[in-house]
Amino acid sequence: MSKPIDEIDRRILKALVANGRLTNAELAKAVGLSASPCWQRVKRLEEKGVISGYTAVLNHEALGVGETVMVEVSLDQHETGVLEAFGKAMADFPEVLEVHLMAGDHDFHVKIVADGTRGVEEFLRERLFKIAGLRHSKSSFSLRCLKRVSSYVPG
Template sequence: MPRKPLDEIDRKILRELVANARITSSQLAERVGLSSSPCWQRVRRLEEDGYIDGYVAILNQEALGLGETVIVEVTLERHDDEALQRFGAAMLALPEVIEAYLTTGEYDYIIKVAVSGTSAYEEFLSKKLYKIPGVRHSRSCFTLRCIKNKASFMPLSLG
């Protein structure tokens, strides 16, 4: 089903939701210049049309005892659909993996892992990542500090 093109009000709604997904319907309506009911209907349409996948809370990993973020590049032994699907399913099942991307280039996947420290990461590697069939190689990089952490991005204009 084709998506209805976004107009300026839709873009304003999306920008406001990216900035604060907990905004009330009445606050959102006021900020975008609509009354509550039409604004709510637009939000529902944006959800139904697939412009909004969901709403999230961005957690403070350090406060949760998971202060280390590791970026891991993974190479698989094979690249057929079955191997890619198996690895993707494994990433979905690992709670430490907070992002996973199938990529182009030297590595097949880049994953972002939250752990409590180097020993927890070693355990993640040995007991989880390296137990996944088809993993040939990985390279890890511990991050020093998060400069920006956003769940999504809404461009000022589309097209």
Template sequence: MSSAYGNRRLPARLDLIDRKILSALRDNARLTNNELAERVGLSPSPCWTRVKRLEADGIIDHYTAVIDQAAIGLGDVAFIEITLQHHDERVLEQFGEALARIPEVLEAHLVTGEYDYLVKVAVAGTADYERFLRERLYRIEGIRSSRTTFSLRALKRNISVDPLGIG
């Protein structure tokens, strides 16, 4: 099925069981199929089939471990607003690829508004942030300006939305 977003296939509407599966896996992706089936009120075989369909449809993108950044010495988070000198497709692509290769970059978004990118980075403090700027970020060609805001503390932090809480 084609959409306004290209040739991406749109998934069938998620029913309550699908949303329960997604919510349970969002909270704990290490659940066994039997544990998941019990939580969502299915027998194991149809539960397994639904999970595989959610994976195949791209609704479940991947599974990951969430690392406590402070526990590995990167306790500070900074948000950087970046404006580029030029905005042609080649520059945007190269800049995005360069950001993706930097380990401290947690998220990078091309945005609308006064600046071009909003980038979230994890650092060990202000000295480490200065090192990050000099040795990583400012070595990427094409940056006209940047402005940084440090997070004092996270009030909410999720990797993805809870499908039981929407709609």
């Protein structure tokens, strides 16, 4: 098993979660390292898959897709191939932000963004409801996001 992350790694990760655009020099200063060891640690974290990528956080409302909807989905069948096919179909839709295979009352939890209730209706009718094997779906509209983070650094 590979060496777990230490406190310096945690500080690096927390700083990058807070601001993924930090230069290596800024990051090194923030975590109390010189630039070269900081860069080596970041590269090691990337190679180990602890850091899986960097991204921009977008304001969906400013982009005209301010409605966030959580859709619970139940399928008719639960064979591996059916579950994988549904998950892939959802992942291929650009307005789908997250797809989770669930344990419990429903099979999938899908988070989408849309342009108002008409955009949600269009997604449901033109995309979701056309997927074979769908038994039931239930949509819940987000009134307001109270917390949004992309990652958690344990410890």
